[in-house]
Amino acid sequence: MIEIPRQKPKFRFAPSPNGPLHLGHALSAILNHDMAARTGGDFLLRIEDIDQTRCTPDFETGIYTDLSWLGLSWHEPVRRQSEHFPAYQAALQALIERGLVYPAFLTRGEVKARVAAFEADGKSWPRDPDGTPLYPFDDRERSDAERRRRLASGMKHAWRLDMERALAAAGGPLHWRESGDGETGTIPAYAAAWGDVVLSRSDAPSSYHLSVVVDDAVQGITHIVRGLDLFHTTSIHRLLQTLLDLPEPLYHHHRLLLGSDGRKLSKSLGDTGIAEWRSRGLSPAELRRRIGL
Ligand code: GLU
Numbered sequence: 001m002i003e004i005p006r007q008k009p010k011f012r013f014a015p016s017p018n019g020p021l022h023l024g025h026a027l028s029a030i031l032n033h034d035m036a037a038r039t040g041g042d043f044l045l046r047i048e049d050i051d052q053t054r055c056t057p058d059f060e061t062g063i064y065t066d067l068s069w070l071g072l073s074w075h076e077p078v079r080r081q082s083e084h085f086p087a088y089q090a091a092l093q094a095l096i097e098r099g100l101v102y103p104a105f106l107t108r109g110e111v112k113a114r115v116a117a118f119e120a121d122g123k124s125w126p127r128d129p130d131g132t133p134l135y136p137f138d139d140r141e142r143s144d145a146e147r148r149r150r151l152a153s154g155m156k157h158a159w160r161l162d163m164e165r166a167l168a169a170a171g172g173p174l175h176w177r178e179s180g181d182g183e184t185g186t187i188p189a190y191a192a193a194w195g196d197v198v199l200s201r202s203d204a205p206s207s208y209h210l211s212v213v214v215d216d217a218v219q220g221i222t223h224i225v226r227g228l229d230l231f232h233t234t235s236i237h238r239l240l241q242t243l244l245d246l247p248e249p250l251y252h253h254h255r256l257l258l259g260s261d262g263r264k265l266s267k268s269l270g271d272t273g274i275a276e277w278r279s280r281g282l283s284p285a286e287l288r289r290r291i292g293l
Contacts, residue, residue, distance in 0.1 A: 030291075094244065
């Protein structure tokens with residue numbers, strides 16, 4: 001009888017070292033770790049430090065300290081995104097060569113002004129699921145000659161996905177398989193809702209969306225367990241995975257923890273971090289109970 005090799009499950013926790021980890025991160029890390037343990041899989045760690053202006057070595061050290069204190073161990077080596085910019089660049093280049101991305105020259109200020117002018121007389125500019133205004137079509141519609149002229153003159157630019165062409169190239173409706181705390185089953189991916197998403201910026205060589213799909217593939221991740229706040233971005237990830245011919249992982253978007261003000265925990269809102277709870281004398285077991293585990 002032929003043995004069909006079963007793929008070993010691989011889970012990952014992928015924090016950005018741009019602030020101290022909070023209880024929501026603890027929930028995500030523990031869920032990933034425990035699911036890996038239950039399924040005989042690996043638990044991997046990825047440091048998402050693309051944004052070199054906000055990520056610091058101290059926050060990264062804090063991540064290792066917090067996870068170790070929680071009693072979690074991970075499969076080495078840790079993947080640090082800042083060490084893999086050429087991999088993201090290669091993926092971007094492949095999309096450029098297929099004409100699926102374009103150089104985008106509008107500054108944030110120009111986009112803001114455009115939206116404000118449009119909305120001044122009561123109309124509303126279309127927004128993505130996070131509430132950010134969609135990128136205007138100016139750059140998508142620019143001629144090749146004009147693009148070349150601007151690029152040759154050294155004009156600052158980002159690279160954005162041409163959503164219309166990308167969807168056409170994907171060749172049909174996309175979906176993902178979901179087992180999380182929200183909607184489950186086969187979920188239709190609706191990437192169009194995000195407009196022409198940015199894949200690389202003038203000040204950062206890759207975006208979250210591009211690097212996350214490349215890394216999940218490179219690390220062989222089979223199960224993506226992360227917060228429900230990233231549920232809708234999965235549409236973009238499925239589109240990029242299809243365009244780049246990368247494998248499709250299973251998804252599990254877990255419940256979010258809310259702060260006392262009823263808002264989701266965030267580093268920027270100054271919610272109490274894991275380190276803070278530790279210094280108050282909470283034990284890892286008490287912390288697990290606190291977050292409902
Ligand atoms: N780096 C992201 C964050 O800290 C997580 C990305 C992911 O799990 O896909 O929110």
